[in-house]
Amino acid sequence: MIQNVAVIGAGSWGTALASVLADNGHQVTLWVRDPKQAEAITTTHRNEKYLPGVELSARIAATSDIHAAVHEKPIVLLAVPSHAMRQICRDLAPSLASDVLLIHAVKGFELGTLKRMSEVIQEEIPFEISSRLAVISGPSHAEEVVRRQPTTVVVASESESSMLRSQDLLMNRNFRVYTNPDLIGAELAGALKNIIALGAGMSDGLGFGDNAKAALLTRGLAEISRLGLKLGAMPPTFAGLAGIGDLVATCTSKHSRNWRAGFLLGQGKKLEEVLQEIGMVVEGVRTTQAADVLAKREDVEMPITHVLYGVLFEGKDPRQGVEQLMGRLKTYETEYLNPDHV
């Protein structure tokens, strides 16, 4: 069934998801803060700032009026940076239809509260709406999705009907959507992999090779899963698209802003100049901050995250960080095979 869908956030990901929805025949209203950018997207059918050179469907119209964007829409998809989520939910909550299906596509935590995005949404939007929330996660660079290159993602929700509706809404021959009931795991895996992508980029920026990158991916997965499970994720989710799938995509892709930020840091640039040079959201930076605090709070060992925290926020030299990781006390590979593990 053709639907009217509001997509909140016209950065690369919101625009790419709007494009998938338009390919599926839906009418999309894309909300963007800047009225000039809204007009440019509607009239030129392009979003040159975030996805240069890509022609968008005429089924996508942009607006800078958030109330008009969501008013009477049966489906609202949120694709804003994590730091903007709470305020945006506050702004749009009064205009939401009571039976709206909410989907979010955001990979991060709220820094001050250390909450997942669904927790933030559920605090700002009435329960009868937010209890139907679904999240979309998985290996999906906007630059490839918008060019209709084969992509697989996962939609997760505690509400089975919301999960199935989200799958039907987004799935097409280029964009394959799996379902997963583990909303917490999909959110945590999607956010935490960005930390490891920063590390993988840094390793490349330092001139290290495949051995180092493979080590980061593997040991990185071990530590983000350890935290994820402590916070309520189900183990198979970290072995799935939102976990290992997105970890591989983000740690090895030229499109990844997190990988690129790490690469530039590895080459000796300072965080501020790196973020300025990239000019788009690099969620892994805040997520490293959040995860370092969460690891301490939950008593979970996350050595890679802690070293990255030092490089990002305490002026640690990346090479010194590598020495610190390689020089850790000898240990076992997996807690499950360790004789002390009960």
Ligand SMILES: NC(=O)c1ccc[n+]([C@@H]2O[C@H](COP(=O)([O-])OP(=O)(O)OC[C@H]3O[C@@H](n4cnc5c(N)ncnc54)[C@H](O)[C@@H]3O)[C@@H](O)[C@H]2O)c1
């Ligand atoms: N780009 C991708 O390929 C991709 C894929 C999957 C998930 N994501 C996730 O989607 C989320 C959005 O990322 P993106 O890639 O679209 O980012 P982006 O940097 O491309 O765009 C961010 C958008 O948010 C707007 N914005 C910034 N601060 C804002 C604020 N305070 N209030 C309202 N709007 C604000 C910007 O103007 C811009 O339109 C992130 O959590 C990211 O991890 C991105």
Ligand SMILES: O=P(O)(O)OC[C@H](O)CO
């Ligand atoms: O460009 P990044 O590093 O924000 O990664 C984008 C997506 O999360 C990849 O799935």
